[in-house]
Amino acid sequence: MVHLNKSIREGDNADLTSERLTATFNTHEMAAHLHQGRHHAQRRREITEAIEKIPELHDSQPYPFMTREEKINEGARKLEAVTRHMEKIIDPNNAAELFHLNNEVLGLEGNACALHGVMFIPAILGQADDEQQERWLHRAVNREIIGTYAQTELGHGTMLRRLETTATFDKQTDEFVLNTPSITALKWWPGNLGKSSNYAVVVATMIIDGKSKGPHTFMVQLRDEKTHNPLKGITIGDIGPKMAYNITDNGFLGFDNFRIPRRNMLMRHAKLDRDGTYTKPSHAKINYSAMVHVRSYMISHQALFLASCLTIAVRYSAVRHQGHIDPKAPEVKVLEYQTQQHRLFPHIARAYAFNFAGAETVRLYQKVLTDIEEGDTSLMADLHALTSGLKSVVTYLGGEGMEQARMSCGGHGYSQASYFSEIYGVAIGGCTYEGENMVMMLQLARYLVKSVAAVKQGQGSKLPPLVAYLGQKSESTSLIDRVPNGGFTEYIKTFQHIARRQTFSAAEKFVKLIENGTPREVAWNKSSVELNRASRLHTRLYIAEAFVRKVNEVADPTIKDALSDLLHLHLNYELLDVATYALQDNFLSTSQLDYVRDQLYLYLEKVRPNAVSFVDSWEISDRELRSVLGRRDGHVYKNLFEWAKQSPLNRTDVLPYVDKYLKPMMKQQQSKI
Amino acid sequence: MVHLNKSIREGDNADLTSERLTATFNTHEMAAHLHQGRHHAQRRREITEAIEKIPELHDSQPYPFMTREEKINEGARKLEAVTRHMEKIIDPNNAAELFHLNNEVLGLEGNACALHGVMFIPAILGQADDEQQERWLHRAVNREIIGTYAQTELGHGTMLRRLETTATFDKQTDEFVLNTPSITALKWWPGNLGKSSNYAVVVATMIIDGKSKGPHTFMVQLRDEKTHNPLKGITIGDIGPKMAYNITDNGFLGFDNFRIPRRNMLMRHAKLDRDGTYTKPSHAKINYSAMVHVRSYMISHQALFLASCLTIAVRYSAVRHQGHIDPKAPEVKVLEYQTQQHRLFPHIARAYAFNFAGAETVRLYQKVLTDIEEGDTSLMADLHALTSGLKSVVTYLGGEGMEQARMSCGGHGYSQASYFSEIYGVAIGGCTYEGENMVMMLQLARYLVKSVAAVKQGQGSKLPPLVAYLGQKSESTSLIDRVPNGGFTEYIKTFQHIARRQTFSAAEKFVKLIENGTPREVAWNKSSVELNRASRLHTRLYIAEAFVRKVNEVADPTIKDALSDLLHLHLNYELLDVATYALQDNFLSTSQLDYVRDQLYLYLEKVRPNAVSFVDSWEISDRELRSVLGRRDGHVYKNLFEWAKQSPLNRTDVLPYVDKYLKPMMKQQQSKI
Structure with missing residues (x-):
């Protein structure tokens, strides 16, 4: 029998299969939307299968059981092996294929050449002259050095x-x-x-x-x-x-x-x-391009981290039974609880939104590269502002979602068998590296403040597309409840209103301080939290818009419907999250806020039947996920036990500390009596 | 010279000393308010000094360099040693002294007897009959078993x-x-x-x-x-x-x-x-008492975790210089940035608030114990509801603050030399253990819904003190900006209004669903996110009230003034955080919200000169803190280098993986050319 959800296999946990049977869309098709089209989605699956057949590319034991030295050794072992096998499995010049291969084989804890490809070689390419490249580039590319x-x-x-x-x-x-x-x-x-x-x-x-x-x-x-x-x-x-x-x-x-x-x-x-x-040097900006490069790709990588955590949590929530809704019926899947849905589904929507925004960012980055080659650097400032904002918002909100996912799994989420804490630990580093988030938000804010100045000087119509809305006028009230179905536009207008209002008020605070005699940089500092809020709202508006653009672009009606549900959920959840800004001056009314809440709960229910299929569509293999809790087959408990039995502490029944310290302590106490 | 801040020593980092010199209060006096009075605050210092003199009670090397087995061995070694020395250092019957001794010597990663004292012995005491206690209790107390x-x-x-x-x-x-x-x-x-x-x-x-x-x-x-x-x-x-x-x-x-x-x-x-x-059994509730016991003490323990992270972050922020506010002046302390202050100071206020609420909870728990002995179990439900809510809100908000503290330290916060990730990891477990937070919030919600029903039946005046406000009427608008200084009461009234409004609306949603024919437990589930929000607002109200009660109680004017600043900061920050609820029906006006924002920035500045002294007042010793970044003396960089040099990876210049895997990989590539 052919199922829409392509993760179904015979012998799987029945609760998980029952979730997959309610899918309203083909998960391979959805994967194509998440992973740069059908061809690459298919290549990802082929790469996964190829790795499956080469045992030396597999982890020799779970990472959580290894010391740091053992992990490093294991990482180098696989690095050498994967380098040998690479050309059989992927096209090494295809960055996306290489990325997937590395995720599966090497995993997310890094490797001995992690910076070599991402920073060292690009530095030679970008900063060494031709003669110097002759000396070092091929040696680096071939990993002689x-x-x-x-x-x-x-x-x-x-x-x-x-x-x-x-x-x-x-x-x-x-x-x-x-x-x-x-x-x-x-x-x-x-x-x-x-x-x-x-x-x-x-x-x-x-x-x-x-x-x-x-x-x-x-x-x-x-x-x-x-x-x-x-x-x-x-x-x-x-x-x-x-x-x-x-x-x-x-x-x-x-x-x-x-x-x-x-x-x-x-x-x-x-x-x-x-x-x-x-x-x-002739152009100071050139040095930024490596940073912008990394930041552009960071958005979708962070989306993948979040999706990994949600894959674990949503699958486990379908397997775990606890408590009763009907007191006479058996215990229910924890996925039935509204609180659990509210903890997880809006983050599924965010992971999708981040992915779509990330894909747009990479496209923009590639366009900027082409432009620069043609001598046009006009979009660089926009790209820099956009990636600064996205990098910060996505890493921060992603972290929030990953921790919610972990906690939604109760105690077992706290075990390293779930692998949550490692995924979170790696991902959350993104708040700090490649530009600390607060610094990034304020770099975006400088761009926004300049845009406000342009509007005030009557240049609003000339603003670049990313900030064009700053030059437009608001309605006096939100209209989100007037266009009940598919009213994405009114939500976007509401997000535009609040981002614009906050950007203007923060910029005005800054300008007023200067007018009152405060030195410019002191005024900037005194306005920085408000400016930061403006950057955040601006970026969240961009993310929502990217999601809307994506849904509008999709042709397949089953995919479009499913994504529309997720988008509705996203828009209502995000609006509720920033409602303080919308309620000011009664732009959003109290009854509209009630409407938003009702819509939120409605779309939690609508997303429910597809929840497992939404996470399955990311097609993160068990090998890549490295999580007992998030296994595709849902056989969690048996495998948790198998995992625990392998723990180094269980190699002997009685550990040395018992004889060495506990027993003397116990005797010492006895002798006192 | 006698300084108000008692952490000043000769030879300290000058930037940190300069912060301490601006203290407006005596940190020993503040410590007495945080640690159950002057006597115990003094005992804590004496215990710290006594431990200092006994080398076998010290860590033999930093925990982050040990494997899990080595850590367990080290933990048992110190457990045996501290058991031997205990009676010289503390009164073993004084739980607070034992707690401090354990924190310093054993640390927060647990030990072989962690559950023995907290769960095993209380279980025997609470559930074994007299003859059974005869058999097991003294053997357990004396650690024979x-x-x-x-x-x-x-x-x-x-x-x-x-x-x-x-x-x-x-x-x-x-x-x-x-x-x-x-x-x-x-x-x-x-x-x-x-x-x-x-x-x-x-x-x-x-x-x-x-x-x-x-x-x-x-x-x-x-x-x-x-x-x-x-x-x-x-x-x-x-x-x-x-x-x-x-x-x-x-x-x-x-x-x-x-x-x-x-x-x-x-x-x-x-x-x-x-x-x-x-x-x-005659009384089913009896079994709850162990859980309630642990939860009652959890609040102040969680406050201490948060305070530990803030101690690290605030001290480091005074030592770290980065960037310019005046372009001609040297780089400034990162503590000068409004964004850094906004990241840290409201969490200092929360740590204090949690501590004060925790102290109240323990007092209430002790009263309930006495009551029960006298056959009066009337307060048990209130205590259960209170601790359920506090446990959830404090663990969650605490985690938020700890991660902000870590990120505020940039890259170095990510190093285990900071010890942040371990403190966070231990503390955040509190969201899950002793009752998962969502479950706890809903247990409190049941209590709140019952209280609403009582109000609707005209019994509002008979509600217990913890929910008495539910029976009172709101003003039509907030008055927070009418009583500019010391207007704590109007803030509390505003928090009462929003907690009451949300509790009633959530309860009404639940009741209406039942009236429309939804089965009771299904109705409960469909209302649970809104009920959850009610529980959260109720608990945050309680925390704010506990802080106000504490400040009103303090006699010493320098302490009172400093705490008042922190309380003002708290009230404005918290109100802004939940402003969505306050803005509904224009209870809070847009201009009042602007007022709250202005007050927030004003009180960030007021707290600034005391920031380091507020964290110093917790008197968490370097031994207990286990953080290179948070050292009392502020000598961070030299010690980060010393720490890194001890890393196991640095025991040899060339690690085995290089010869075993990297070199073959490098040669293999060369041979291809």
Whole structure:
């Protein structure tokens, strides 16, 4: 028999199968919408199957049972193996295929080459001149050398200008002398810097004739290529365990009069001649592009993290029975509880929304790249503002959803068998890396404040599409309850109203402070929480719009209907969440708020029959999920027991601490009596 | 020189000292308000000093560098040592002193006797009859035997009635036969069950003559007292690693026709005679008292977790410099940023509020205990409702604050050197254990709905104090901006209004569904999210009231002024957080909301000079805090480097995985070219 939900197999947990049988859409089709079209969705499944057949690509035991050293060893083992098998399984030039392969085989806790592909090679491509690329690029691409990108220092993160590491030009020997003048100047945090990399692109303040020329990048060999021992003058090591992501060896690095040739300065943009003549880079923005690149892709990766947690929680909620709604009937699936639905379904909607917004962002990023090649940098500021906002909002709201998903599984969610805490730990790091969220929100706010100024100067009609709504007028009240079905537009107008109102009021607060004599940056600081709120509302509006655009674009009516339910749920949930802003000046009335609540509960019920199918559609394999609780087949309890029996503590019945410490304690107490 | 802030020492980080010099109150005095009066605050300091002098009570290395097995061993080592030294350091009968000693020495990741004192002994006290206490109590108190309390099963948590483990009475042999009829019936989760305990109080469904008598408690020996080997018929082990709290061996337990004497059934309340005659317990509520006991104390423990995270974040924010407010001046402390203040200060206020509410709860619990001894159980329902709500709201909001604190420290907050992730991991477990939060909120909601019914029946004036406000009438609008300074009362009235409005509307939704023919439990389920919101607002009102009561009670004007600032901050922050409810029907006007925002920013500034002193007042020692980032002396960077150098990965320059896997990978690639 052919089922719409493609995850059904014989022998599965019957409760889970019964959920899948109520699907109103084909999950393969939905997967195509989530994963860049039918072709790639199909490739993902093929890759999963190919991996299944190669045992050395499988985890040799669950990660939670390994020490950090064992995990790192296991990660390197699989990294070597997957490198050998790669060309059989995927097209290595297809980033999306490589991403999926890595997720399945290496997992999300990192690996010895995590930064090599994402930061080191792009740094060479973006910043080394042609001759330099000749020297390093093919060696890096072929992994003859392994590298990373060393920017942040123990005492300095985002403020590039304040980096303390120095590269002083020695004209006599035609070399740079690298130094770490203080403890706070130690390079700190770069991934794979500690133990894996033998090269790094290092950011240091360049000094020529005693004068600082600001931060520049340098190719630095860190370790002997044969012995892997650190070179003389280099202090290097791992910064120690983190909240998560512990297969990656984030490292520290110090220099003590370490010399590199002048031509190890990356000279695509800035240059230094043999005679000490310095040429500035022509375009300062160029350096941002690596960050924007990573941020653009972060949105959909974060959506995948959230979807992973929801896959676990929604499936488990269909398997877990607890309590009664009808006192005479058997215990119900916990998925029947409105509180459980309210905890999970709006986050399913968010995961979808983030995915759609992420796909748009990547498309915009690719357009900006093409534009730049044609000399047009006009969209860069928009893309930067958009990704700054999305990165912050998505990582934060995603974290909220992941923790709700974990807690919705009760005690078992707290066990590492669920793998929740690791997924959360890795994902939530995104609030901090690639631009700390508060800093990002305020970068977006600067863009919004400029847009408000443009509107006030009568230039509102010339604003770029992302902020065009700031130049438009509001209705005096919301009309969300006038167009009952499919009234997406009125919701969007309401979100536009509140984002606009908050943006204007925050900008006005800032301007008024300046007019009253407050220094500009002090005024900015005193307005920053309100500006932050504006950035958040602006970004949440964008996410809702991206979801609406997606639904409007879908042709297949079963997919469109299902996504429309999810979108309705999203719009009502999000509006309720920011209703404080909407209720001001009675733009939204009290009775409209009641309407929003009723709609919310209505759409929880509508989403209910498709809940499992919505998460199944992400097609995150058991291998990738690494969660006993989230297994496709729903056989949770038996496998929790099997998992627990493997725990290292269960290798012996009586652990050494019992004889060594507990028994003496017990006897000591007895002797007192 | 004598300073008001008692944490100042010579040689400290100057930025931190400068913060401490602006304190407007004596931190020892504030500590007395946080820690049950001057005497106990002084005892805490003395205990800290005593521990300092006994090296075997100190951690032998930082926990994050240990494997789980090493941690468990280290925990047992210190447990044995602290048991030996205990009577020199504290009065072992003083629970508060014991609590502090354990926090400092054993820490928050648990220990082999964690459940022994909190659950096993109270279970004997509460449920064993006098003769049974004679047999087991002194052996337990003296730790000749180590026990735990085994209730939850793999497939069942909160639903006691559905527990599957059976204890079948065999009249012939005068024994109970214990069985685990399925995998889901395995006892699962009890702390210290896996490897440490040799006894347990086990909850099982009692069967007499083929008939179930419901859940009862039994004393069961699990392991041989000499060899510690599991007894025949017992399957036992550790359930595997968890999100946190991994020194404790949460365990599983299965029975295969395991026999215990009839008199191992705990018979204080229910009884079974030799001839099979069964006597029911007289008062079903009695069994709740252990849960209520734990929940009553949880509130202040959770406050301490939150305060720990804030201590780390606020101190670090005074040490960390980043960016500029005045472009010409040096980089500023990150504590100067309004966004940073907004991230941290309202949570300082919450930690104080939770502490004050927790102290009230413990007093009420003690009163209820006295009442019960005098045969008066009238307050038990109120206490149960109160602790259910507080437990849920405090664990959830606390978690929010802890994660904000971590993120406010940027990358370094993500390092386990900060210890944030462990504190969060342990604390957030509180959302799940001792009654899952959603279940707890709905238990409170039942109490609130009953109170509404009483009001509707004209009994509003007879409601107990905790819900008396439900019987009162609202003003038509809020008056918060009419009494500018010290207008705590108008804020409380506003919180009362919104809690009352939501409670009535949720209750009415429930009643209306029933009137329209919906079965009662279905109606309850369909109203449960709204009921939940009511419970939350009710509890947050209580917390605000407890804070107001505390401030009104303080005599010392410097303490009173400082706490008043914190309370103002709290009231405005909380009101803004729930403003959606207040804006309905224009109870709060848009201009009043603007007023609340302005007040919020004003009180962030007022709290600023005391921020470090507010966290210092908790007097959480460096030993207890276990955080490099939160050190009292503020010497963060040097010690982060020292910490990292100790990381196990840095014991050798080149780790085995490099030669074993990375080099073959690098060569394999080279050979392809």
